[in-house]
Amino acid sequence: MDLDTLRELITLENILSVLEEYRSLGPLPGIFLPLIEAFLPFFPLFVFVMANAAAFGLWLGFIFSWIGACAGSIAVFFLVRKFGQQRFFSFVSRHPKVKSLMNWVDRHGFGPLFLLLCFPFTPSAAVNIVAGLSNVRVPQFILAVLCGKMVMIFTMSWVGYDIAALVQQPVRSIIVVIIIFILWVVGKRLEARFNIKQTAN
Known part of the structure; x- marks a missing residue:
């Protein structure tokens, strides 16, 4: 089975x-599908999130998708951080664009990672790898993933759960913008605390 055929399925x-077939396993299938997308980015995360929202309801579907997506991103980050000196990753890290992005992440930490992970069409697999190769601290990355994925997954779930209501009730779009702003402020404050602790140590 080739990649195109798999995508069509x-x-x-x-x-x-x-x-529905594996409903007896509870939330595990709903968590597993977004998790594997972090390792196999050609899988459509949007479809997995929409399916979870439809199968489990808006809130449970969002939670299952968020847990899976965050777990997958963090796992990829730690794998790259551990094996980053291997030949393949060493080659990737020397690429000018990748090196530039790594330097940007090193300088700004939480901010750019959070923004990149907020948007559904950002290649999050590339972000995870670049973060793993960079010198960004683990707490910063985990914080950015938890907050950024929360915005992205909730937006996907909300849109997928009831697309018509999003058009008919534009207040929903305003609420999403407010959520992004609040998470940005909270994330920056937490990052400042991490920086203070790092300096103290």
Whole structure:
């Protein structure tokens, strides 16, 4: 089975069928699907999140998708951080664009990572790898993933759960912007605390 054929099979209807078939396993399938997307980024995360929202409801679907996506991103980060000196990753880190992005992440820490992870069409797999190769501190990365993925996954779940309501009730879009702003402020304050602790040590 080639990659194109696999992509054609991963439709909302098929994923919903899989979730229904394995409903006896509880939330595990809903968590597992977004998790594997972090390792296999050609899988459509948006479809997994929409399917979870449809199968489990808005809130449970959001929570399961968020847990899976965060766990996958953090796992990729730690794998790259551990094996970053291997030949392949060493080659990647020397690429001018990757090196530039690594330097940017090193300088700004939480901020750019949070923003990149907020948006559904950002190649989060690339962000995870670059963060793993950079010198960003582990607490900063985990904080950015938890906050950024929260915004992204909730937005996807909300849109996927009821697309018509998003158009008919524009206040929803305003609420999403407010959530992004609040998480940005909280994240920056937490980052400042991490910086203070790091200096003290």
